[in-house]
Amino acid sequence: xxxxxxxxxxxxxxxxxxxxxxxxxxxxxxxxxxxxxxxxxxxxxxxxxxxxxxxxxxxxxxxxxxxxxxxxxxxxxxxxxxxxxxxxxxxxxxxxxxxxxxxxxxxxxxxxxxxxxxxxxxxxxxxxxxxxxxxxxxxxxxxxxxxxxxxxxxxxxxxxxxxxxxxxxxxxxxxxxxxxxxxxxxxxxxxxxxxxxxxxxxxxxxxxxxxxxxxxxxxxxxxxxxxxxxxxxxxxxxxxxxxxxxxxxxxxxxxxxxxxxxxxxxxxxxxxxxxxxxxxxxxxxxxxxxxxxxxxxxx
Numbered sequence: 001x002x003x004x005x006x007x008x009x010x011x012x013x014x015x016x017x018x019x020x021x022x023x024x025x026x027x028x029x030x031x032x033x034x035x036x037x038x039x040x041x042x043x044x045x046x047x048x049x050x051x052x053x054x055x056x057x058x059x060x061x062x063x064x065x066x067x068x069x070x071x072x073x074x075x076x077x078x079x080x081x082x083x084x085x086x087x088x089x090x091x092x093x094x095x096x097x098x099x100x101x102x103x104x105x106x107x108x109x110x111x112x113x114x115x116x117x118x119x120x121x122x123x124x125x126x127x128x129x130x131x132x133x134x135x136x137x138x139x140x141x142x143x144x145x146x147x148x149x150x151x152x153x154x155x156x157x158x159x160x161x162x163x164x165x166x167x168x169x170x171x172x173x174x175x176x177x178x179x180x181x182x183x184x185x186x187x188x189x190x191x192x193x194x195x196x197x198x199x200x201x202x203x204x205x206x207x208x209x210x211x212x213x214x215x216x217x218x219x220x221x222x223x224x225x226x227x228x229x230x231x232x233x234x235x236x237x238x239x240x241x242x243x244x245x246x247x248x249x250x251x252x253x254x255x256x257x258x259x260x261x262x263x264x265x266x267x268x269x270x271x272x273x274x275x276x277x278x279x280x281x282x283x284x285x286x287x288x289x290x291x292x293x294x295x296x297x298x299x
Contacts, residue, residue: 038299041290048089048294051287052279057108060248060276062093066101073246075104082249085272088120088194089295092274093249100132100250100268109136109147109278110243114203115167116279117149118291122194123271125154130164131269134276137252137259139244144168144176145252146240149199151269154191161190165199165210170241172228177235179208185220187212194274196292201226202282206234209282214292216285248276 040046049056059069064084066076080098084091093101119133135148144166152162163186165179179199181187187195190212200209206226210217226235245255249269253262275295283291 038297041293043286043290045287045290045294047299048275048291051291051294052281052283055279055281055283056277057112057280058276058278060093061090062087062274062276063090066093066248068103068107070107072107073103073105073109074107076101077103079254080268087272087274088122089275089298092120092122092272094272095249095269097270098268100254101248102255103246103248106136106243106246108280109246110240112147112240112278112280113237114201114281115147115238116198116200116281116283116288117165117277118196118198118279118283118288119276120194120196120274120295121151121271122274123151123191123269125159125191126151126267126270127155128153129263129265129267131267131271132247132249132251132254133269133273135247135250135252136240136243137245137247137255138240138242139258140242141258141260142241143260146170146243148251150251158188159191160186160188162186163197165208167201167238168241169228169235169237169239171239172235173230174228174235177208177226179210179219179223181210181217181219181223185218187217194272194296196295198283198288198291200282200288201238203235203237206236207282211285211288211292214289216288249273
């Protein structure tokens with residue numbers, strides 16, 4: 001009897017150990033997973049900071065402050081009514097009709113030749129003009145900044161969002177470059193909840209990319225391939241002119257003198273913004289998908 005008793009106790013311990021081990025290490029596909037043993041996503045990434053860490057040049061997590069965690073974009077000051085609220089991951093920036101953040105030094109954002117911009121937005125429809133999401137300012141009296149993103153107003157019944165990206169190569173005949181996914185190219189179901197947005201430009205291929213919720217979007221004809229001139233020369237490395245300050249939640253005009261006064265349609269961003277990252281390369285589709293999944297899971 002003693003031998004049988006010991007046998008069954010040993011078997012029970014082995015069985016329980018196997019169940020516990022398997023439940024902790026088995027890959028899980030949902031957002032909920034065993035604490036202490038988070039499974040990697042495609043590409044082998046376990047944390048959002050694992051994605052191209054050597055290429056991450058700025059990261060605004062908005063954990064109760066406006067600081068760049070890379071300490072490269074500096075001198076950040078929040079103006080108007082701004083606050084920090086519950087975000088996609090930790091806290092997030094909350095904009096308003098007069099709120100924005102201005103940084104005196106744009107750091108490595110000023111010298112980008114390729115880029116990825118990754119961010120989470122949570123906003124409602126607005127009427128009227130366009131809300132500025134970020135801007136690399138140009139201090140030479142130019143109407144446009146070097147590099148910026150905006151969301152146009154929407155007074156329709158549909159929930160498609162018209163986002164625009166602008167960047168420049170000031171040493172090329174075609175200086176200004178706009179990525180404008182209009183009409184049916186606009187992503188749907190974009191309001192009232194957290195949505196991930198990423199834009200890329202690869203100087204090696206002169207191609208631009210647009211991603212929503214980790215999925216690459218089709219761009220209008222000609223928008224993906226960027227040309228430097230009428231002869232079709234690939235755009236190559238970007239080159240910004242007189243980059244001087246960086247703005248989150250508005251246009252360069254919100255900074256006041258010596259920039260032009262904001263026109264009536266130039267609005268500040270009134271929604272929430274979280275996990276704003278800037279890379280000096282075009283991330284791959286797998287990297288962007290991983291970033292979206294990991295930040296969505298809070299890691």
